[in-house]
Amino acid sequence: DAGVTQSPTHLIKTRGQQVTLRCSPKSGHDTVSWYQQALGQGPQFIFQYYEEEERQRGNFPDRFSGHQFPNYSSELNVNALLLGDSALYLCASSPDVRGSTDTQYFGPGTRLTVL
């Protein structure tokens, strides 16, 4: 049973560029959440997708956008990259149990470095 997978593992970009990160949820999970983890901090919620729609959003600018596909996989897009966007980007999946906060399982993350 495959867990949550993310690609790429590492990425180096320059300021102003755009980046797309990908996530495949654990088998049987239909809800995908994205988090940003800066060095020395806990993960911060970016947004959550369910039924191909953004269900909830954290305190992140519009430069951060996402998408969920019919097979439940998801993408995170970040435009106009800033140095401060350098972080570990984590995808988490969970089954949707009537919208409850069920346990979320995390992928290995994508480490983004912006130069």
Next chain:
Amino acid sequence: RKEVEQDPGPFNVPEGATVAFNCTYSNSASQSFFWYRQDCRKEPKLLMSVYSSGNEDGRFTAQLNRASQYISLLIRDSKLSDSATYLCVVGGSSNTGKLIFGQGTTLQVKP
């Protein structure tokens, strides 16, 4: 005030020691609570859910005090392999699906 607050440590303890981590949260409407463990440069992994009645999993015991908005984790008989960062996590109110993480507490178990 942060939504979830933890002492970042580090906690340096000898093998076999008992260590306790504490966490406070600000939203009294929060409905779910967890402890996650994160090894260096790896993803967070669920250690245990936390219930008002308290729950135990081997050497680990978690407790929730809703009145004080306080969560704890007790690790008994520490092993070298327990060295990691422990993240206190609170689910949003109204079953929103959002997880709110504390900064994490770093534990270093030494021989």
